[in-house]
Amino acid sequence: MDGLNLNFGLGGGSEPEVETVLNDAPRPEVENVIIIGSGPAGWSAGIYTGRANLRPLLITGNELGGQVAITNEVENYPGFPEGLTGPELAEKMQAQAQKFGTAVEIDYVTEIDVAGPPFGVKTASGKHYRANALIVATGASPRKLGVPGEERLTGRGVSYCATCDGFFFRGKELVVVGGGDSALEEALFLTRFATKIRVIHRRAQLRAGATLKRRAESNPRIEFVWNSVVTRIDGENKVESVTLKNTATGAVSELRTDGVFIYVGHLPNNQFFQGKLAMDELGYLITDKLMRTSVPGIFAAGEIQDHRFRQVATSVGQGVAAAMETEKYLAELEDRAYPGHTAYIEPLRRFVSRF
Numbered sequence: 001m002d003g004l005n006l007n008f009g010l011g012g013g014s015e016p017e018v019e020t021v022l023n024d025a026p027r028p029e030v031e032n033v034i035i036i037g038s039g040p041a042g043w044s045a046g047i048y049t050g051r052a053n054l055r056p057l058l059i060t061g062n063e064l065g066g067q068v069a070i071t072n073e074v075e076n077y078p079g080f081p082e083g084l085t086g087p088e089l090a091e092k093m094q095a096q097a098q099k100f101g102t103a104v105e106i107d108y109v110t111e112i113d114v115a116g117p118p119f120g121v122k123t124a125s126g127k128h129y130r131a132n133a134l135i136v137a138t139g140a141s142p143r144k145l146g147v148p149g150e151e152r153l154t155g156r157g158v159s160y161c162a163t164c165d166g167f168f169f170r171g172k173e174l175v176v177v178g179g180g181d182s183a184l185e186e187a188l189f190l191t192r193f194a195t196k197i198r199v200i201h202r203r204a205q206l207r208a209g210a211t212l213k214r215r216a217e218s219n220p221r222i223e224f225v226w227n228s229v230v231t232r233i234d235g236e237n238k239v240e241s242v243t244l245k246n247t248a249t250g251a252v253s254e255l256r257t258d259g260v261f262i263y264v265g266h267l268p269n270n271q272f273f274q275g276k277l278a279m280d281e282l283g284y285l286i287t288d289k290l291m292r293t294s295v296p297g298i299f300a301a302g303e304i305q306d307h308r309f310r311q312v313a314t315s316v317g318q319g320v321a322a323a324m325e326t327e328k329y330l331a332e333l334e335d336r337a338y339p340g341h342t343a344y345i346e347p348l349r350r351f352v353s354r355f
């Protein structure tokens with residue numbers, strides 16, 4: 001690989017010696033791998049493909065750092081017992097990926113051409129890349145209610161992640177919006193901290209499955225407010241109340257609360273994969289255990305292909321797996337392009353190792 005000068009552990013110390021690779025080194029005409037997305041899955045794929053000397057190029061998307069970068073505090077990511085903020089974790093991941101040679105483009109992918117390799121990638125700034133492999137890590141975004149106060153108070157009482165933020169509401173009263181599995185699962189999780197959780201649902205029947213429904217209905221800390229939608233969220237510097245509108249009678253009321261957890265679904269960021277990569281009925285990319293999508297050479301990791309776990313740690317694992325499989329795929333591709341390549345390289349490696 002051109003332009004790289006990585007040197008792992010040759011000094012014999014416990015710390016690997018690493019020469020940082022400059023991002024402004026000339027790029028090849030066809031990239032080895034382009035990583036699309038800058039959440040935990042994307043940075044992890046960058047760290048691993050970078051360390052594998054693949055000179056990855058990562059295109060960030062509009063939200064640098066992904067969902068974790070808008071999370072108050074992360075206390076459940078292994079290795080940080082004292083916790084750290086979401087932006088801190090995102091920055092550390094980015095620094096680590098760049099340290100190992102991941103080039104970063106702050107840009108937004110608008111189109112991919114899957115008739116490869118090489119695959120085509122077009123961006124909002126008008127750039128056109130080609131790459132022998134792609135790792136898609138575009139994530140998902142929580143569906144928003146779109147009501148006044150929601151955006152302003154996000155991170156100040158409005159949250160889309162009970163696992164991330166529930167701990168900060170010990171002894172408080174909360175509102176959960178939604179009637180699906182996520183709303184009830186997260187409401188049940190929040191009963192560990194909050195004294196009262198009111199689930200606001202726009203209809204009188206839950207969408208959630210029977211088991212979660214039974215557990216939520218029998219939990220003394222959970223109360224249901226039926227046929228109601230949140231029309232605004234109020235509070236000076238943090239959430240203080242929500243305004244509710246009854247969908248049956250039209251009656252408007254105010255409900256005081258310390259926090260609002262919104263679970264009205266997630267939207268996978270799949271806009272430019274429509275008709276190109278196989279998706280499930282919810283719009284998430286379909287991958288196998290090796291993180292392969294329906295097109296050989298295109299891998300996916302993180303929430304673009306996982307709506308079940310949705311944790312930083314699981315996205316990191318998936319990013320690592322996608323990177324390792326990409327490395328393998330590229331080696332096989334190279335082998336096909338230069339038959340006998342490995343047959344020649346292996347004896348040479350053994351010869352060199354004797355000295």
Ligand code: NAP
Pocket residue numbers: 144145177178179180181182183185202203206207208229263264265266307
């Ligand atoms: P979901 O099933 O789409 O439910 C979204 C809920 O939000 C619905 O109750 C919907 O109301 C409500 N809603 C949507 N837009 C709204 C709006 N603008 N205002 C007020 N309410 C609104 O989403 P999810 O709960 O995130 O689940 C996504 C998928 O993951 C589902 O397939 C689910 O089964 C699965 N999942 C499974 C588990 C589990 O098995 N443990 C846990 C989590 C998620 P309506 O009901 O009136 O449409």
